[in-house]
């Protein structure tokens with residue numbers, strides 16, 4: 001008979017951002033005496049997951065096996081089958097998935113296949129359009145009806161879940177777990193070197209990887225960067241080039257010969273945060289960077305058609321710009337002419353929380369499983 005003393009929690013990660021957003025939770029779960037935590041590398045981006053977790057001192061317990069890069073539906077089916085197999089082998093009592101990737105959705109489907117409760121981390125992020133960004137918005141909207149526990153990072157995310165009819169008792173507003181990792185880095189006493197570009201005073205961090213920017217979007221952003229560098233001789237750009245071949249080749253064609261552009265491999269988290277903290281501006285289509293940058297005092301130009309981080313825009317830490325050269329350059333000029341914003345404190349009333357989300361989530365999962373074990377252990381009432 002399963003009791004809460006040996007409940008097994010299966011945590012599934014498949015991409016770099018999921019590792020960064022699950023690191024503090026895995027650490028906190030592993031400190032819960034009543035739980036056995038199994039961390040699974042789903043196989044979506046096996047090597048990147050292995051490297052990202054290793055960088056933050058976490059080892060995966062199970063490698064599900066790298067899936068063949070194929071169509072979205074094929075990847076979803078493969079990941080779902082692999083996660084279902086591992087969950088059954090590990091006799092999981094609960095599955096944890098994070099965010100909106102193919103892995104996150106596959107893990108939710110596998111949990112439902114096995115009638116296991118799903119805990120969804122970073123629940124409730126929504127844009128106003130079901131297909132933008134694609135497929136993330138579709139995935140997170142489909143995970144919601146499956147999840148038993150919804151860990152919403154913000155007030156707006158919790159509100160989105162209520163509007164979709166999720167019961168209040170299942171919604172837990174806990175902050176965003178990536179701020180936990182950011183806090184660890186910021187509070188770390190170890191100095192971390194920042195990429196230097198000769199003659200450059202103002203660093204600009206550039207990261208691009210979203211489908212909506214493939215092709216023309218990348219061309220426009222790169223043209224904007226070249227225009228910016230011509231107008232600001234004291235500025236330079238560091239761009240960790242995303243491994244997706246649809247992105248890297250195009251960025252290299254536009255930017256690789258400029259003397260004040262450094263195209264680098266994807267950076268480990270600690271050096272990347274050091275770069276972001278020392279940058280006057282970030283130009284990105286990333287989700288996580290919109291959450292981290294305000295705590296580092298680095299303004300963000302978000303090159304997307306919409307964002308599920310309205311909080312950063314509301315406090316003026318992020319500006320949403322369409323992929324148009326004139327708009328990107330005008331907003332960057334404005335930001336570079338203004339003094340850098342103050343850093344957000346790691347406090348409960350900061351938009352993405354105080355950096356202790358993982359502990360809150362782990363405690364709630366332990367509580368949920370203890371109640372569940374007690375209910376299944378209690379003998380059915382014998383009629384008088």
Ligand SMILES: CC(=O)N[C@@H]1[C@@H](OP(=O)(O)OP(=O)(O)OC[C@H]2O[C@@H](n3ccc(=O)[nH]c3=O)[C@H](O)[C@@H]2O)O[C@H](CO)[C@@H](O)[C@@H]1O
Nearest residue numbers: 017018098099100101136240266267268269272286287288
């Ligand atoms: C629709 C959407 O927004 N979905 C998001 C997407 O994540 P994302 O858009 O944030 O993805 P990226 O931009 O790739 O990663 C960013 C992270 O990587 C760090 N970084 C960056 C460059 C580098 O060289 N080294 C690094 O360490 C950086 O500090 C940051 O923490 O999927 C996640 C999983 O489901 C979701 O949670 C999340 O909502």
